[in-house]
Amino acid sequence: APIRPALAAATRVPFGAAIQNELMNGQTAYRQLFVDHCDLVMPMNALKFNLLRPTEATWNFAPADRVVDFAMANGKTSRGTCHVWWGATPDWVKAIESPSEAERVLIEHIERVGDRYKGKLIGWDVVNEVVANDPLYENRSLRDTYWLRTLGPRHIAIAFKAAANADPEAQLALNDYDLEFKGPHYDERRTIVLSIVRQLQDANIRIDAVGMQGHLYADKVIDVEAIDRFHRDLDALGVKLLVTELDVIDCKSPPDAQSQDKTAAALVSRFLDALFAFKRPELLVCWGLTDRYSWINEVMPRPDGMASRPLPFDRDLSPKPWFEMLQKR
Ligand code: G3I
Numbered sequence: 001a002p003i004r005p006a007l008a009a010a011t012r013v014p015f016g017a018a019i020q021n022e023l024m025n026g027q028t029a030y031r032q033l034f035v036d037h038c039d040l041v042m043p044m045n046a047l048k049f050n051l052l053r054p055t056e057a058t059w060n061f062a063p064a065d066r067v068v069d070f071a072m073a074n075g076k077t078s079r080g081t082c083h084v085w086w087g088a089t090p091d092w093v094k095a096i097e098s099p100s101e102a103e104r105v106l107i108e109h110i111e112r113v114g115d116r117y118k119g120k121l122i123g124w125d126v127v128n129e130v131v132a133n134d135p136l137y138e139n140r141s142l143r144d145t146y147w148l149r150t151l152g153p154r155h156i157a158i159a160f161k162a163a164a165n166a167d168p169e170a171q172l173a174l175n176d177y178d179l180e181f182k183g184p185h186y187d188e189r190r191t192i193v194l195s196i197v198r199q200l201q202d203a204n205i206r207i208d209a210v211g212m213q214g215h216l217y218a219d220k221v222i223d224v225e226a227i228d229r230f231h232r233d234l235d236a237l238g239v240k241l242l243v244t245e246l247d248v249i250d251c252k253s254p255p256d257a258q259s260q261d262k263t264a265a266a267l268v269s270r271f272l273d274a275l276f277a278f279k280r281p282e283l284l285v286c287w288g289l290t291d292r293y294s295w296i297n298e299v300m301p302r303p304d305g306m307a308s309r310p311l312p313f314d315r316d317l318s319p320k321p322w323f324e325m326l327q328k329r
Pocket residue numbers: 020021022044045048087088128213245295
């Protein structure tokens with residue numbers, strides 16, 4: 001189908017950002033950016049399993065409470081990430097060998113956390129990154145994780161069911177990366193997401209949304225048509241599309257700030273064209289707000305030693321071209 005121009009773009013998409021807990025102290029100017037520009041403010045890490053329950057005997061809600069309370073006190077919404085994620089399964093859980101005990105712990109976790117934040121979070125990433133990283137090469141559709149090994153693919157259904165029990169109003173999402181680009185590898189990842197959604201629905205288990213993380217790369221091609229098709233396929237299933245972790249991994253863009261920003265603005269713009277071709281996404285969340293604080297600086301630094309410029313505000317908290325572009329949509 002031809003891509004229609006961004007007809008829906010005139011309607012504003014709720015805009016949000018995630019915040020790291022260590023930035024909840026001091027950092028007044030930084031926090032003010034969230035107040036000034038966001039509809040939604042969410043904890044980047046504090047609602048992950050390993051931080052909420054680092055040992056079997058310890059629950060640590062205070063850091064997440066701080067962000068959620070900050071959001072609410074400023075009239076913002078918030079959302080939760082994430083109940084099931086390979087990157088946040090605590091060691092004490094991974095030591096559980098019995099499937100029935102693992103299932104009990106998973107349900108207990110989701111029900112307790114979901115219930116605690118009921119009415120305060122608009123939704124949850126119930127499962128994060130369950131699709132195999134490279135399904136064609138690995139010849140598997142789901143990622144090899146503790147939960148898959150212990151409970152099988154049904155851990156996804158178990159998690160969604162528990163999340164729905166705990167918070168019937170929350171928008172329940174499956175969240176994943178590398179759903180934005182061109183190529184058979186990415187086509188396969190999108191196909192797997194759609195099949196997980198269908199399987200949950202066939203089993204009468206509620207799933208309301210799919211989150212595209214939106215970690216864009218300066219050197220990966222955004223597949224406008226495939227995203228548009230994916231959006232329509234989800235819509236046909238009654239499932240919303242969200243953007244949950246938007247930023248630009250620019251370690252391969254030309255080595256000057258102006259080119260980095262130009263590349264980023266063009267990429268984000270193309271991504272929005274793809275999203276808006278059908279209808280506006282429900283939500284657009286950036287993974288931080290300023291280039292000063294981003295996982296990309298640590299995990300994917302530029303090989304030339306120059307600073308990365310992944311986010312909508314620069315290191316001095318000034319808006320960058322891609323944020324200005326976003327506001328004009
Ligand atoms: O705050 C502590 C600091 O006190 C300590 O000295 C330091 C030493 O390691 O660690 C600091 O915490 C780190 C925290 O980021 C800081 O924000 C944790 O070790 C580190 O594990 C944590 O990384 C986060 C990562 O997920 C793992 O949870 C990143 O912030 C966060 O951006 C990243 O987010 C993920 C999404 O959840 C899923 N999608 C990919 C995305 C990027 O990896």
